[in-house]
Amino acid sequence: MLIYTCYNRFGDVMEPLAIRMRPKKIEDIIGQQHLVAPGEILYNLVKNKKIFSMILYGKPGIGKTTIAYSICEELKLKYRMLNAVINTKKDFDIVIEEAKMYGSLIVVIDEIHRMNKDKQDLLLPYLESGLITLIGMTTSNPYHKINPAIRSRCQIFELHELSINDIVNALKKCLKENVLPDIKIDDECISHIAKCSGGDLRYAYNFLELAYYSTANYFINMETLKKINNKPISFYDNNEDGHYDVISAFQKSIRGSDVNASLYYLGCLIDAGDLDIIYRRMSVIAYEDIGLANPNMGIRVDACINACERLGLPEARIPLAVMVIDLALSPKSNSAYIGLDLALNDINNGHYYSVPDHIKTNSTEYKYPHDYPNSWVNQEYLPSKLKNRKYYIPKNNKYENNLERVMMKIEENKQQG
16 A cells, blocks of 8 residues: 655645545445445435445455445535544543534444454444444454344444446546546556556555656656556455455366366465465375375475575475376366365264273284185174274275275175175
């Protein structure tokens, strides 16, 4: 994010462009048409002059604060904006006293997933009574990160990512309204700003404004923009849900044998500089998703990781690309860990029985398989109450077809005694 103090031509401090362009009416909001378009839920609530406590959930710069602000402005409601991290319990106390004085108050809380227990306990009774109507905003999944007591008193609305076209339209609206006087910029440059914004409209506004004030005559060209930034920002943070969504998509794409999606999400993780998570995901994929269908894959993944550690980036991307393509297009099988999970399930459900006497440590009845033809002898190994229990069910692939033939031969020999 570009952070700077904005001055006008006369040296006076002024609000950043992103704030000056913030809509005051719900229908002027960019994107989020599933919530704010005529006939949709937030649009109807505002038109019916009724608002309920809610949590707005989504990526940075896509309209959470704008929606909260527009609702309050259009309904002409008294409201206070707080930040769950920055504002203290004393600030929350003051807001509650204001609510008592006015009879009701909208409290808009940013980063609500970071609100500590003291602040939650302070708000809950007033939220319950209706003295306070809460509009919470978060980039983290509220079902995972927000206290259930708060969550149960709020409706949760997920905001969608803004498209490049949404960002372009917002920037063109800014030009049309002459918010930046005498600006000269063409469609190619507007498109470049939109692409570099990574779906973050706030970033796009800041980028445009910085470019505007960094020129002598307010003429913005590609050379100017590339000096400021030529690389799209990542739309996720290593500590937020978006990063884990990419990790999940990476493994699921490989599991689903979609080689193109696998390479795309690998690229996202490389761009984020997170080699460790790539190594861990490839290692678990080799055993969880490929398993006995291609049992040498684990060894090859280890060899790839060793090569990457020696090479470092950017060269490490080469063995990673080879390995991910191989993983994606490899035959798949989860039969091994499914079999183990079935055994663990039996154990956890109380099916824990004594080892058969003949294979106990000091048994004299144990038959040593290597003393028999083909290193096999007919004797029972499972506890008697689990006799004939099947845990491993082979999948239909070349390697496990061979394993299945061995199993069938063993069963045949058992039947023959």
